[in-house]
Amino acid sequence: MSIFNYNGKKTLLIMSHFFALIMVGLFQTAQSKELVFKAGNDSLKHWLMPKKIPHAENNIPTQARIELGKKLFFDPRLSKDNNMSCATCHNPMFGWSDGLATAKGFKSKQLNRASPTIVNTVFQTLQMWDGRKKDLADQALGPMMSPDEMNIGIDGAVHFLQGNQHYIKLFNQAYPNEPVNEKTLAKAIASFESTIISDNSPFDRWVRGDKKAMTAQQINGFKLFVDPNKGNCEVCHSAPNFTDNGFNNIGLASHGNENPDLGRYAIKPIKILRGAFKTPTLREVVHTAPYFHDGSAKTLEEVIAHYVTGGVVKQDLSPNMKPLSLTPQEQADLVAFLQALSTPAEEFTLPILPKSEF
Ligand code: HEC
Ligand code: HEC
Secondary structure (H helix, E strand, O other), rough: OOOEOOOOOHHHHOHHHHHHHHHHHHHHHHHHHHHOOOOHHHHHHHOOOOOOOOOOOOOOHHHHHHHHHHHHOOOOHHHHOOOOOHHOOOOHOOOOOOOOOOOOOOHOOOOOOOOOOOOOHHHOEEOOOOOOOOOOHHOOOHHHHOOOOOOHHHHHHHHHHHHHHHHHHHHHOOOOOOOOHHHHHHHHHHHOOOOOOOOOOHHHHHHHHOOOOOOHHHHHHHHHHOOOOOOOOOOOOOOOOOOOOOOOOOOOHHOOOOOOOOEEHHHHOOOOOOOOOEEEOOOOOOHHOOOOOOOOEOOOOHHHOOOOOOHOOOOOOOOOOOOOOOOOHHHHHHHHHHHOOOOOOOOOOOOOOOOOOO
16 A cells, blocks of 8 residues: 555544554555465465455345346447447447557547457546546446547436336336336446456466466466565556556556646646546456556556556656666566456357337
8 A cells, every 4th residue: 555546535544443543554564575476375365356246225226136137238229329238348249448558539539549458447545537426327428428438428317227128128127117217227327337347367266275277387477466676566457456546657658748647636736646547457358458547558568568667657667666676587587467357258148228218
């Protein structure tokens, strides 16, 4: 845990929480010093995802809600041109991203930022590259409202749903005492997204005790990943979801552009947040190339090469970024470890959408 990472919530902490945080911080530091790199060792267990999946009090994810949310997530009729759904940019075939450097929006407009994966987003304390949304339900309506994305507007989306008998029935089953409106629409989508979880990668199986789950090279990559004098990755990509839920400027070349995307700074104008973007999870990262918010790295090898430089643009750089001394073999080991964070692709069943009514 680093004092340089801001997640925007620290100001809310009262003193007792603050002390608890310090204790957790000390505990974690002590833990990482004593890691034993053996399958199933107790010192590694903090890397396992929690079994309990968080949800809002007013939105317990029942089967009916999850199935409704899945249909909504894949339904292009929630866009103005009837040709774009959430899944256009968060596609299961591309690790719930889109395989593009930066997203393509309404009428194929090139957008400025890459589509992040939605894998494990339910565990994040803030959403979006700049953390401007607090949770999945808070995020879900944004793309429908944005003129650059689905562009149907809330009224348009709700009008479509309220005019479709099949959807009305599904909403009534999922949310019996609530109307079909923007709130239940957002909650259903969030319920579905909360089921897109990665917690059984070769790395997870190795942590749980399966000796054969990772190769010797991948185990070495993990050692480099957590070693502050080698990869120094864990300082930001921390356990268990490989993110500190914070924002960092990692010195991408695009930060040297004339009017660079200032990321978190636009939401919270604190100097250290200039050009700082959310630390993304690394789970399922093999499937989500290209990488970084600007899509500037095509491969994981290019990502590692970036970190070896310690950051191209030094202005506003995170104090946790420094040039790394890694041999080509060690760089390859890090890539091999990142590969162990992805589960072999599984078949995914698409939903059957409610019929249109004309
Ligand atoms: C045109 C492509 C596009 C469409 C359509 C789209 N998204 Fe996104 N999504 C993005 C981009 C790009 C970002 C990051 C934007 C930013 O940070 O400013 C994003 C961010 C997110 C995030 C935050 C993830 C994180 O790790 O912070 C979630 C969750 C999400 N989208 C869900 C949805 C849902 C639900 C829908 C449908 C209602 C949807 N998206 C439609 C491109 C898209
Ligand atoms: C100072 C904090 C920090 C350190 C240290 C760090 N990262 Fe990152 N990492 C980030 C942030 C922030 C991003 C997103 C930056 C952006 O797009 O502007 C990122 C992005 C990535 C991505 C791209 C993921 C995606 O979905 O686009 C990968 C892969 C990655 N880091 C791996 C690593 C590895 C491996 C190391 C160690 C060699 C490392 N990181 C060290 C903060 C850090």
